[in-house]
Amino acid sequence: MKFGGSSVAGAERIKRVARRIARERAAGSNLVVVVSAMGDTTDELLALAAAITDDPDTRELDVLLATGEQQSSTLVSMALHALSVPAISLTGAQAGITTDGTYGKARIAGVAPARIRAELDAGKVVIVAGFQGQSAKALELAETTTLGRGGSDTTAVALAAALEADRCQIFTDVKGVYTADPRIAPDARQLPVIGYEEMMELAHQGAQVMQVRAVELGWVNDVVIEVLSSFEDAPGTLIKEDPLVEQRNKVRGLAHDRNVAKITLVGVPDKPGVAQGVFGPLADAGVVVDVIVQNVGHGGTTDISFTIPRVELAKAKRILEPIVRELGFSDMTTDSSVAKVSIIGAGIQNAPGYAARMFGTLASVGINIEMISTSEIRITTLIAEDRVEEAVRALHAAFALEQPEAVEAAAAG
C-alpha cells in the first residue's frame, strides 16, 4: 500500500490512513506500506534550502528531503500502535533499497528486503519511507539518495516486486484511471483495468495518476498495480498485463498536457550534424525534448520544430541562442500557449482509421493541429492551449469512451 503526500497531510489524515491499514490487516493481509512526505513538506524543505543558497549541494539536498518521508513513516507507525496494530517504520536504507548513487534522481540498483521479511514474520506492518535509498557503497560510506519527484511510487513497485507481493496498491486523491480527466470530460469513465504500456503512455502524456518510471518497473517485474482512492473505499483501476487487449476498443483513454512549449528553428542548414548541434547541448542540460518535426527542406535549409516542458523554456532559450548564431539559422521562435492531446490504446498504430478519426474530429470543431507524433499505442497532437478542453470532450465522444467495453467485466476479476 502506498500513500501519497496528500493522504498523510496532518494528524487526522494519518489516523485515517492507519485505520485503513488496520482494516486491511484485519482481513488477513501481510502489509508493507510506503509513504510520501506529509503534504507540502518537500516543497517547504526546498524553500528552506533556497533561502540559504541558490545552488544547494545535491548530496545535502537529498539528506534534507529524505527526512520528510522518515517523519511521515514514523507518524503512520505511531498511529498504528495507537490502534494496537504492531508496526515499525524503516528508512529506505533499512528497507534494503540501494541505488546507483545519483543525487536527486537516483535509480534503484537493488532491493534486499531481509529486514522487511523479518519484521513481517514478527507480525508487524512495515512502514517504509518512500522516495529514498542508500547508495550501494561500502556501508560506512553509504549515502542517502532520493529517487526524484514521485519516487515513492517507484519505491512501492520495487518493494512489491522484491517481496513478490500479490498487489501494489497506489492510494491517491482520484478513484483510479479514467478515460480522460473527469474535470474536463464529465462523462469520463473509470477503467477497471489497463495494460502497462497504455498506462505508461497515459502517464507520459500528462495523466498525473502515477509516475511513468513506476509503471515501467511494474511492467518489467510483472507487478499487479492498483490505483485507488485513499479517501473512499471503492475498487480502483488495475494496471496489469492485459490478455484481452486485442478484443478491446483500441482507444482506451485520452491524455492532455499543458506543460509544453514549442520551439521552431527557422532556416536550418540541411546538412549532417546540425540536429546533434541543437539537441546535444539540450540533453546535456537535462532538457527533455519530446515531439520533434522537421519540415521538408527548401533551398538547402529546413525548419525544425520540437516541444519541451514549458518550465524549461527560459533555460532552453539561453542554451540555444548562441547556437542559433553560431550555426547560422535565420530565426528561432517559441510558443508557450500550446498543449498536447493524445489518444492512447494498445495496437492503435496497426488498426487503420484511428488517426483519421482523431484529425477529423479536431477539424470538425475547428481546432488546428500544429504538430503530430505517434507511437505504437499513441497518437499525439499539438494544439492551441485554449482549445484543449474542447478537444478532449470532442475526442471522448468521437471514440465513445463513455461506453463500457463488453470485455471489461471479465477482465476486472
Added chain:
Amino acid sequence: MKFGGSSVAGAERIKRVARRIARERAAGSNLVVVVSAMGDTTDELLALAAAITDDPDTRELDVLLATGEQQSSTLVSMALHALSVPAISLTGAQAGITTDGTYGKARIAGVAPARIRAELDAGKVVIVAGFQGQSAKALELAETTTLGRGGSDTTAVALAAALEADRCQIFTDVKGVYTADPRIAPDARQLPVIGYEEMMELAHQGAQVMQVRAVELGWVNDVVIEVLSSFEDAPGTLIKEDPLVEQRNKVRGLAHDRNVAKITLVGVPDKPGVAQGVFGPLADAGVVVDVIVQNVGHGGTTDISFTIPRVELAKAKRILEPIVRELGFSDMTTDSSVAKVSIIGAGIQNAPGYAARMFGTLASVGINIEMISTSEIRITTLIAEDRVEEAVRALHAAFALEQPEAVEAAAAG
C-alpha cells in the same frame, strides 16, 4: 564547535553560523561542527506525535526527532558550500556514534570517527547531526536513538574526546558562565575559567548553560570545553581541570532553580524499609528526588521532606497517595512555591565559615531556610520562590563575587 537550536533558527542565522565557521577555518583550524535542530523543531515534532497518540512508540519517536538535526546539519553544510567552504553533513550513525540503544535517553557507547577523519583529511568541515546515535547492533538491525534533551552537547564533547580535539566550543545565547544569572544579579561577572566539578554542580543546580552529562563526559575525557556566545565574537568561559583551585576564592558561583516542589510525608513510622517503600516507586517512575531531609523522630514516627522537579509533582502525588494510605502515614503535604539557591566552589566543604556566612546572609534579609543540602563543593538551601532574586543578590554581594580573582588572569591563558 557546537551550535544550539536558537543559533540555527532560520536561514539567516544558519548563514551567520556558516560565516563564523568559515572565519574559524580561515584561521587554520580543522573543524567538526555539531548542530541541534532548528529553533522549535523538536517541540513541533513532539506536538505532531502528540496529535496522533498520547503514548507514542519510543522507537518511532526517536526516528522522528532525529530528523530535526539531520535537517539543520544539511542546511549548515549548504550554507558553507555557498561560501565556497568544502563541507559535508553526517548523521550520528555516519559520524560513528553508537549508543546503548535506550530510546529517548540513550547513552553513548562508543565513537568510531573513521568517516569524520577521512572527511577532515579531504579538507572538509564536517557537520554532525547532534542528539543522536545508532544502537550498536548488527548493522542491518541498527536503530536510530536519541540522547535526550540537550544531547547535542553530549555529542560535541564525545566527538571532541574521540578526535582528541584541542577544544570543544559550545556556542549558546549567553557569553559564558557567570557568577550568577546576570538577569538577576546585575553585577554578576563572567568567569574566565571554571573546573569540571564546579560546572557540573552549577548545571545541576539550575544554571542552564550546559548539560550536566556533557560536562561529566568532558571531565572523564579531559576535554577542554569553552562556552561562548554564537551572536558575538568574544572569549567565553573555559571549563577545564583547574590547577589553581586551591588559591581561589572558594565560592565561584551561585545557581538557582525554580523547577522545584517540596513533598513532606508526616507521621512516617520510624522503622526499616519505609524509605525504600517511598523512594523505590518514585525511582521506578523516573522521578528524580533531590534533597531529602528526615526530621528527628518523635513518638515512634518521623517526618520526611524531599524535593522533586516541579513538573513531576502531579505524577509523584499519584504514585504516593496509595503508599501514604498503605503504610499508614498521617499526612502528605506539597509545596510548589519553593526554589533552590546554591553556592558552589571546589573545596567549600573543607573550608569552614562558608555555610555560616550563607545562612547568616539569608537571615539578615529575613529569608527563611526550609531545607539544606550539601556536597563537597556545594551548599544548597530551599527557600520561598518569591525570595529567590533577593537571595541571589544578597549572596552575590556577601561573597564579593563581582570582584575578579587575582589568579584569574594567569588561569585564563
